[in-house]
Amino acid sequence: MIAMSETLHIIDLQVAVEGKTILHGINLEIHPGETHALMGPNGSGKSTLGLAVMGHPGYDVIGGRVCLDGENILKLSPDQRARKGLFMAFQRPMAIPGVKMADFLRHATTNIRNPERKEGEELIPMRQFRRELREKMEQLKIDPEFARRYVNDGFSGGEMKRAEILQLAMLQPRFAILDETDSGLDADAVKLASESIAEIRGGEMGLLIITHHERLLEHNIPDVTHVMLGGRIVESAGPELAVELHRNGFDRIRANHPVAAEQELASTEPKASATLSQTN
Ligand code: ADP
Ligand code: MG
Numbered sequence: 142m143i144a145m146s147e148t149l150h151i152i153d154l155q156v157a158v159e160g161k162t163i164l165h166g167i168n169l170e171i172h173p174g175e176t177h178a179l180m181g182p183n184g185s186g187k188s189t190l191g192l193a194v195m196g197h198p199g200y201d202v203i204g205g206r207v208c209l210d211g212e213n214i215l216k217l218s219p220d221q222r223a224r225k226g227l228f229m230a231f232q233r234p235m236a237i238p239g240v241k242m243a244d245f246l247r248h249a250t251t252n253i254r255n256p257e258r259k260e261g262e263e264l265i266p267m268r269q270f271r272r273e274l275r276e277k278m279e280q281l282k283i284d285p286e287f288a289r290r291y292v293n294d295g296f297s298g299g300e301m302k303r304a305e306i307l308q309l310a311m312l313q314p315r316f317a318i319l320d321e322t323d324s325g326l327d328a329d330a331v332k333l334a335s336e337s338i339a340e341i342r343g344g345e346m347g348l349l350i351i352t353h354h355e356r357l358l359e360h361n362i363p364d365v366t367h368v369m370l371g372g373r374i375v376e377s378a379g380p381e382l383a384v385e386l387h388r389n390g391f392d393r394i395r396a397n398h399p400v401a402a403e404q405e406l407a408s409t410e411p412k413a414s415a416t417l418s419q420t421n
Pocket of ligand 1: 158159163181182183184185186187188189190199408409
């Protein structure tokens, strides 16, 4: 039997942003090698869940636990969580002008492989790193020039998503949260992203794919599909649920879950959206 402790276990997680409760008790269990799809209307709390699990400082956990290896990771810094094998590809990744993709990836990859490493200690040898990077870029059909550009600086939407997938390929995390890796991509690019994710995930990686498109799931058939509404997971089922939501939208979900639907209405009152642009 696989030790239960290898599961990513989210228990009754409640999260507030700027004093307002966004997540009202999320329960989710992802075992190694499983793919879960997370769907739901805009503003339902999908990104909030990912960011809270990763430890984004703007997202206050006001209740519940997130356990990995049986350990509650909520007391760990985002950096320590990453070293434990958690990864998130952001819906809107940040630019880091002045830091080249290759340098960023070499640091990140070293830290993940050698979690005890202190800043200033040795990195993965350059030749080995370059070879690995080149292999992954070829596999993902990414232009080698990419490695010399500054992280996400002036990247198109599609390039940012490819950069996130390249990170995923290099870091080989144990659990990855992919937040709308399909947003802003055309159909061909989504297909390529879907294939790329399938190729790099390997046998043991657990995936939580936040998406509106069946396309991204085409090569990553979810073991479980969850629907979020008003900060709650209101339904979980097989891949057929993803197909239904993609076809028919969320009206049936709202009708079947009136409490969450009311919560959704309450949270879509007018608010300042300018502060959201970099974080969600
Ligand atoms: P989704 O990813 O499902 O579209 P989000 O998690 O981005 O939803 O947002 C859920 C709710 O939390 C929304 O009402 C949103 O306005 C609010 N929210 C999320 N992040 C922030 C933030 N950084 N500041 C203020 N409100 C936020
Ligand atoms: Mg989102």
